[in-house]
Amino acid sequence: MTADSPLDEMADGSGHARPHWRGLQAAIFSLGRGVLAERAAMLEQAFAEEGITAFLPGEQAVNWRCDPIPLPLSAAEFAQLEAGLGQRATLLEAILSDLYGPRDLLAEGVLPTDLVYGNPAFLRPCRNGFARADRHLMFYAADLLRGPDGQWRVLADRTGQASGIAYALENRRILSRVVPELFQAQKIQQLRPFLETTGEALQALSPADGAGVALLTGGHTDPLWFEHVMLARELSIGLVEGGDLTIRGGVVFLKTLRGLQRIGVLLRRQAGNRIDPLELAGASGTPGLLDAIRSGAVRVVNGPGAALVEAPGLAAFLPNLCRRLLNEDLLTPSQATLWLGEGAVVRTVLRDLEGWVIRPAVDGAAAPVLPTLLSTEDRAELAARIAANPARYAASVAPTPSVMPCVGPNGLEPKPVALRMFLSFDGTRWRALPGGLARALSEEDALAGRLPRNALSKDVWVLADESTAVQGVLGLATPALAIRRAAGDLPSRVADNFFWLGRYLERLEASARLQRATIARLLRPSPTPRELSEQQLLCACLSVGGMLPAEFAAMPGSTMVGAMVLRAFRQHGAMRSLLGDVSRQVDQLRDRLTGEMHAVLTRSLRVLGEEMRRLPADGDSRALEQASVLTADVLEFAAAVAGLAAENMVRGGGRLFLDFGRRVERAQAILQELAVVLDQPGAVNQPGRIEAGLRLALELRDSVITYRSRYLAVLQPAPALDLILADEGNPRGLAFQLLTARDLLREIVEDGDQLPAQIDPLLSEARAIVRDVLAARDQMVAAARLPDRLRALEAAIGVLSDRVSRRYFTLLPVARSVGMDADIRGAA
Amino acid sequence: MKYRVRHATHYAYGSAVELATHVVHLRPRPLPWQRVLSERIVTEPAAARRRDGLDHYDNLVTWLFLDLPHADFEVTAESVVEVAYPPPPPAETTPAWEAVVAAAQGPEGWREAEFRFESPMAEANADATAYAAASFPPGTPVLVGLLDLNRRIRTEFRFRAGVTGISTPVAQIIQKREGVCQDFSHLMISALRGIGLPARYVSGYIRTRPPPGQPRRQGADQSHAWVGCWLGPELGWIDLDPTNGLVVQDEHVVLGWGRDFGDVSPVRGIILGGGDHSLTVTVDLEPDDESH
Secondary structure (H helix, E strand, O other): OOOOOOOEOOEOOOOOEOHHHHHHHHHHHHHHHHHHHHHHHHHHHHHHHOOOEEEOOOOOEEEOOEEEEEEEEOHHHHHHHHHHHHHHHHHHHHHHHHHOOOOHHHHOOOOOOHHHHOOOOOOHHHOOOOOOOOOOOOEEEEEEEEOOOOOEEEEEEEOOOOOOHHHHHHHHHHHHHHOHHHHHHOOEEOOHHHHHHHHHHHHHOOOOOOOEEEEEEOOOOOOOHHHHHHHHHHOOOEEEEHHHEEEEOOEEEEEEOOEEEEEEEEEEOOOHHHOOOOOOOOOOOOOOHHHHHHOOOOEEEOOOOHHHHHOHHHHHHHHHHHHHHHOOOOOOOEOOEEEOOOOOHHHHHHHOHHHEEEEEOOOOOOOOEOHHHOOHHHHHHHHHHHHHOHHHEEEEEOOOOOEEEEEEOOEEEEEEEEEEEEEEEOOOOEEEOOOOEEEEOOOOOOOOOOOOOOOEEEEEEEEOOOOOOEEOOOOOOOOOOOOOOOHHHOEHHHHHHHHHHHHHHHHHHHHHHHHHHHHHHHOOOOOOHHHHHHHHHHHHHHHHOOOOOHHHHOOOOOHHHHHHHHHOOOOOOHHHHHHHHHHHHHHHOHHHOOHHHHHHHHHHHHHHHHHHHOOOOOOOOHHHHHHHHHHHHHHHHHHHHHHHHHHHOOOOOHHHHHHHHHHHHHHHHHHHHHHHHHOOOOHHHOHHHHHHHHHHHHHHOOOHHHHHHHHOOOOOHHHHHHHHHHOOOOOOOHHHHHHHHHHHHHHHOOOOOOOHHHHHHHHHHHHHHHHHHHHOOOHHHHHHOOHHHHHHHHHHHHHHHHHHHHHHOOOOOOEEEEOOOOHHHOOO | OEEEEEEEEEEEEEEEEEEEEEEEOOOOOOEOOEEEEEEEEEEEOOOOEEEEEEOOOOOEEEEEEEOOOEEEEEEEEEEEEEEOOOOOOOHHHOOEHHHHHHHHHOHHHOOHHHHHOOEOOEOOOHHHHHHHHOOOOOOOEHHHHHHHHHHHHHHHOEEOOOOOOOOOOHHHHHHHOEEOHHHHHHHHHHHHHHOOOOEEEEEEEEOOOOOOOOOOOOOOOOOEEEEEEEOOOOOOEEEEEOOOOEEOOOOEEEEEEEOOHHHHOOEEEEEEEOOOEEEEEEEEEEEOHHHO
């Protein structure tokens, strides 16, 4: 083996499996190539079904991928890495505490000022007033490569957020389910104890008894949202966004439905410079959070300024800093790195650019540039940029990463591999997760992006020795349980999401019902006049609901109507956008839905979306029929969601708001449709048209059978309206919605609150409408005069819904900045 | 020279603000050449919580937290300050500017080095760098070059309020050749940093009425800003006011300094609610007559 050829993780120089690979290798061979390929496909499927995604910047989420073959580490090697990386974390902590404190390292010239003052991650507001004793780091991750000499070297230190641990857990969970044979071959260490220790350490940071611990996320648009949801779940802590928090008297509180709840510890997974708009850049975050940190009322880990030491150029100084600050030699070295701002080193690098990997000196998140992969012109351009500003660059010796087998289309293929390891500080010492996240590098793959994105990831095993707890096959996959709470603890934002999920789901269902009825009539070859008039009424309903342009509502029988109805299912159509609305709420509620419910919802939404995309073109005779099938599927979906909610969600909290949203939406839809079908010019003199309208209203409320069983075929306005508006036993009628909404409100509000009672006048009005029609001399005429009254009632329900929104969802308005814009601008 | 300073900032909100946090740099910074004889900050309504401290640059900073609904907010800072800047050294005797650049890169200039990097509101700009370079031929004593640059900005740029916005990019200032004190300061800072010299943004006031026989100064009645320039480890900092083409001596009062306006804005805050708001600022800097 020459010095340049990569190390083979599995086989030693003579082609034999290394000792820590033997069990695994035997299991791989006994599975055989065909089964492995099959399992690889099953793994992809499993990640897709669980909705586990990774994001490429600016692109759609892609499904996470995991190779069936894990990267095993012997217990001894792991212990060495844990010690080495623990030392690095201790060193980085010491550097941070100096740079955010006395800055001796700069005063003594040990560290160039460029890496600090020229580093956007140096957050000046974090320098003064922060308690000296408070650590900056509680989490640390390192990206490692193993060279031909067998030494693991760090390519990147991750101190800002140290992301990826949830992906490592998911890899383990799903791999053990899909390829259990591998786990029988080898005893490996469990991941769970590490999480438990970490959770306890977080809790121990809390400055006050009873104060909560929460993960601070940027929300569902964050590329690592999935990780945030899973990690919060695994650690049994809350998940909050900056806007969920408010600060009173220097203390941090979570805004919940029943008021403010104290937060003592925040696991920060939002960029450090975006957590407090008062003192840091950006408009996001919680104003006053830094002040709360300064006064010791809250602990934020990692500290907001911790990303400072991710600077790639820092690696050049670590060996020296380690001796100076810790009086030790660096145990796990960095990939040999030079900072080019010093003396003549830039000439050394430019003389042989292809032997190096180039990174910005202070941007740890930037993808490294491999000059060997650049064209001649691009390489010259890079060289010119470096020569013009050498201090802005760091160069690392181009690595030769070790290789290991991956399942490919042609069997096992050796691929270079990078390893990310995770550490947390338990209050006394740094501990490493006995596992990690490996990834197979492809040729063009950047060596150390924030996380493996589209790349193929791998589970990492740490073999058990006698002294460690062994992970048995059965002990593997403890499914994470969603944290469920009583209504009062629910963050206001989450309640708002549930409310809107309920409304959108109901709207989707109601629209599908309308469309189904419309399409059924459009499909009839030669419609009767009655069917035509029903079609017209249905189109009017669709148009009021935004599903059909108004001008087509008045054109029964036109061939155009079919195409226009279908438009709702096409791109930018109303049904598509409703589906999108539902998806968005489901996404935002990911942390609040059980895994099963989330999986069912996302899968069904995806299938419905695909069905809509596959709908034949307008001219195609099957298009309407297919659309009809599609509406049936939407109705089935809505029913399934309702069933799932009833079965899977604790009655309380989110479920109350989901149900309340549905009831309000349905109540409004009932009144809206009824107003449309009764609102027929001249109908006062044409009782037949009112009768047709009522018949349709019963159909849309799924109440035809009930009506017939009570009144046979005779259709009269008062009994029909009673069934739709006042019958408390009809689950599709108005009274039922209002009564249910009142019950829900009673559970939501505090005792003695007057809000639920505001539903009573609405109920009375519904009953009064029926009574008045019954008492009328001519019921048909009386019914024809109802639309305005129905619309007024609908509006009153809207007012009530707004009142609930205002009370529960928007405890505080949006934050705005003042002062920066105007103060000095006046004149001078 | 002894001055009385009064700086009032009044926000009138369209509707009640429910929660507000403000961070203010309104207390004059004590310096060897600036004695702060008294100072106080008063707010209306009173803040529910107030904290005083030092920022990263050792400026005095005050945090104000209001958590009751209010339709108006006024913060008034009053102080009595005695200033006597040391006279500038003879320009010809100052070190060559290249030596100052080198010192800012070495350990002896580790503190000052902070002010040689571009910052959010004083970004690097090739035109600004070239503009500065014209005042610094090789070997020029640093203060000779600085005074020349200060004079050129005063004469070649037009003072004009209202043409520049929230944070006008240096590129626009150098191109349009007009702006206000904040813009000229950012321009000069960017230009000096472009050739490697540390430069910092100084926030403060200039006396409302000029000394007898002198023209009225630009930037009076308002917050003012100028530029701190480094002359090397022996001579330290000197302040130049490019808006008025002055060497800062006894007409200015210093509040504090930073890399640019963003580090030392006198009053900035985050409000919740409030609708539209209007802002009135008044500044008075009068010689304290009792001392004469």
